[in-house]
Amino acid sequence: MSDASGFDRYGGPLGVLPDRTGQAEAFDAIGQYYDDAFPHKDGQLAAGRWLSDALPPGSRVLDVGCGTGVPTARQLADAGHTVLGIDLSSGMLDLARKNVPGQNAEFRQLDVAALRAEGPEGVGKFGGIAAFFALLMLPRAEIPYALRLLHGLLRPGGPLALSMVEADLDDAGIPFLGHTIRVSGYRRGELRQVVRDAGFDIVEEDTYSYAPASTDVSPSSQLRSTRGGPNPEHQLFLHCRRG
Template sequence: MSEASESSEVGRYGGPSGVLPDRTGQAEAFDAIGRHYDDAFPHKDGQLAAGRRLADALPPGARILDVGCGTGLPTARQLTDAGHSVLGVDLSSGMLDLAAKNAPEAEFRQLDLAALRAEGPDGVGLFDGITAFFALLMLPRDEIPYALRLLHGLLRPDGLLALSMVEADLDDAAIPFLGHTIRVSGYLRDELRQAVRDAGFDILDEDTYSYAPASTDVPPEHQLFLHCRRG
């Protein structure tokens, strides 16, 4: 994809319609879940390993965007502890309140992924690395390619992306989650690889984890972690 076409795609992304989507229900659900989230998901081995790998691969003091940062644990805290500069973004003000306490060295902003821009009044600039751990799960599938291109455009040349998704053939499906209902999407692994490559990334490596939450009505899942470089 050329720089010009990529800029055009990113410039109109608010979902395929070009209008910022209304995710009020998702944000309210995670506001209510708040501190219970880390109790229900205490074991984040895959996320910790992927965060460590990214932290070690980047030069000291690198600038990293943590998309869907949640409570700031473990990723924002892990990356700031490693000496990097972190901007965490999330839809949920409740999650961000917790993140500010859990990772005080990071900066946090309440933003929809679809609203991220490098330039402009609310621009976030460019980054050496991006983490998107399960953030794309919250999007309808027809938004995910646009979101991946947007993240590609926020990376400096040869910048790194650490991406995770749950392997599932789902599109904007309503599921019960910690006493609330959220909407999630997923890909089978070959489809995910293709979507990532189509967005302009080279996949350097991948890991798979089988994960069962500690206390939730969500069934065990297969987590896919892709380690990518901006092509």
Template structure:
């Protein structure tokens, strides 16, 4: 499939990315309140530590939906890895640049749909990728394509740490920290299949029950998949 037809199947005409303006504006406004509402990121920290433990020192890692840079980009750079963090929210990226030392980190305003290894805006290839709760911001039709893009950015044998909230939702509008965002999710078995269909081997899986602080919502089930490029 050509790059143009891939973008077309992603939900827009050739060369035109899907509209994420509302999502980006919501997270620009949320800013630091995100970390205040989610102070305990045990699953995310454990998944990040697993990459730290497995990948060779100085590995190159892509952090998709890096947010404020906490905890993941900071955790990985503190361990001596190089990180490229991407996000749709310029406000979040401003916070990430303050939270993470610049020596081993770079942050770019970039849509996952725009990720390419080569070309003028190419990001190269990576030893590891983290995508913690980033793909749930996409409509379901776009998630398999996004996973294939990430698969293509990994070097052979590269690792993907992926997390999603278990839910049978497709681009559903929900209130979130005083703003409206759109989210998607899968039930567990379907998520596993989507990941495998994108070319990944699932090495391990962990589940956490988590209730955001001061939101009044019931606990969510967070699924963390540890994957390898097949």
């Protein structure tokens, strides 16, 4: 996918759109089961509280990969912020609109690569951004660009709450609630560097070990321990500010 200047964003052939084949369709199919498969979201709730508390009252917040709207969009809207949630999956967005009704939240079907502040489809600027497990749905070649794009949408000094699963993966197909999705990940040192290179200062970091209710949903299941079993999933939460 290229911009008006002809710059190729992802290092691929000029003008080629990012390949999202099957990603949205998988989440359309599993949307109603998603929150049951991930019932414990302590890390995401804690990072959402940090983001909300770091913002002035009534701030405008972007929730990237908002999913069903639970817990982040609801958490931010309940705190009095105005939320724009974006997701590729129309099924997830339908659930988000039901889960987070009211004037404080709006949901749009948008690819992170299509986000622009200005223009006919522009989304404007934001006081804060949440991106919980959204960037892991991108190939590694796209993640630095996506972070720079979010940097440009964030007001100077604004907070970004970001999470990824720690895993050495690049666009790997994994089983996910009866479907196949493609995910990427980094070791934590690599993730820190990618985030800093995009212009963010990391002010705090948390790690949570997590076991989903289903064993068929974990990116870390692709990594094997020395005993031959799956490693526990380590969720990395970075509290950042636009530098």
